[in-house]
Amino acid sequence: MLQIHDTLKSILNSPANIVITTHQSPDGDAIGSSLGLMHFLLQMKHKVNVIVPDAYPPFLQWMPGNSTIINFSDQPDIAQKYISESAIIFCLDFNALSRIKQLGDLIQKSNSTKILIDHHRQPENFTAYSYVDINACSTSQLIYEFIASMEKIDLINKHIATCLYAGIVTDTGSFRFPSTTADTLRIAAHLIECGAENALIYESIYDNYSENRLRLLGYTLQHKMEVYKESGAALICLSNNELNQFAFTKGDTEGIVNYPLSIEGIKLSVLVLEKDGVIKLSLRSKGKFSVNDMARKHFTGGGHANAAGAISTLSYNETIQLLKNLFKQYAEEILK
Ligand SMILES: [Mn+2]
CATH class of the missing domain: 3.90.1640.10 (inorganic pyrophosphatase (n-terminal core))
Known part of the structure; x- marks a missing residue:
């Protein structure tokens, strides 16, 4: 206390x-x-x-x-x-x-x-x-x-x-x-x-979602969630264009990053958002793998062991590629 x-x-x-x-x-x-x-x-x-x-x-x-x-x-x-x-x-x-x-x-x-x-x-x-x-x-x-x-x-x-x-x-x-x-x-x-x-x-x-927010969630889970079972990781990336299609307003993507963790065996989930030229990351994990460490080491950000946020200075596509490489590199630790 x-x-x-x-x-x-x-x-x-x-x-x-x-x-x-x-x-x-x-x-x-x-x-x-x-x-x-x-x-x-x-x-x-x-x-x-x-x-x-x-x-x-x-x-x-x-x-x-x-x-x-x-x-x-x-x-x-x-x-x-x-x-x-x-x-x-x-x-x-x-x-x-x-x-x-x-x-x-x-x-x-x-x-x-x-x-x-x-x-x-x-x-x-x-x-x-x-x-x-x-x-x-x-x-x-x-x-x-x-x-x-x-x-x-x-x-x-x-x-x-x-x-x-x-x-x-x-x-x-x-x-x-x-x-x-x-x-x-x-x-x-x-x-x-x-x-x-x-x-x-x-x-x-x-219970206060806009219709667009719920439809964005549906679209994201159906079409945008990439699951890397062998690394215990999942990735969701949403571009400016996609966010605009659903008339994105602040808060609409909140919580999306948590959904992949409900898949059995998935212990790391990363959401990448391209918003007005800024590449924003949300990272969540279950168990020992520290997303605070990952956010600090490879991006600009941090937070908690199981929940962190970061900004990437790379381009949208480069950020996605880096994350896919990191999933491979850290597979053993993520799955621990
Ligand atoms: Mn807080």
Whole structure:
């Protein structure tokens, strides 16, 4: 369980201007932990602004407080103003300022007291306080532990509970990944007691697909999934053209990378997306094979042992060829 420093506890006990920020292409845990912490800090009488680097999908836009989030790519001036007025900045669910580009530069230059709360591997040292637990299922769980460590568990209201529950559900694949512990379930149970409506939250996230998104999934599984049984690996590649055919919007490819892992014997799955000239990779594994290592060694990226993201500086076709070679090269380790 996360233990906060006494000095930070006393800092947070007097009202201040606070900014909360998170990683680009925010996911359910990024938004859930940010808004959950925001509602907690509001209860503590702080002035709070959540700033995200860029847009996030509609199925994450329903959480309480969503309309107050500032998107840096749309409103850089307002974001800059709030950062310059802040005394405290929380960085949630990411561990390197370089990952959030220009917003990271602003935070780097700021003299505010910075606090990192995260569960990704190999964090960079850029904050005065750092709470990293790479075994935690989600940053949202760490926010719960943070509140508990502040001895303010009684302040958890329906808003906080809803946001944190949403973050935990999305980052644990609905409580099925190995990072889901007895503590995770106890925390989730308490969040339900505090007002989180679990069925409604699940529906809001997962039963909210556009027709195009579901058809893209069907097309991808039928026509684009390549299975390399001898390496225990699978590859899905989607080009700009293909994404356009299905009127791609942000979030439409989320979760696709997990499907190949449901095939017996497949322990590594990689999704390659060509989007506006950028080659993005999502990597997932089961068991010991570390996709964090693979992403760091062969591409620019990283994350967790079983889930990572990366950018490739090679062309779309070269990236695909490299991955096929890597599958052969690492076959023994993947299948272990
Ligand atoms: Mn997370």
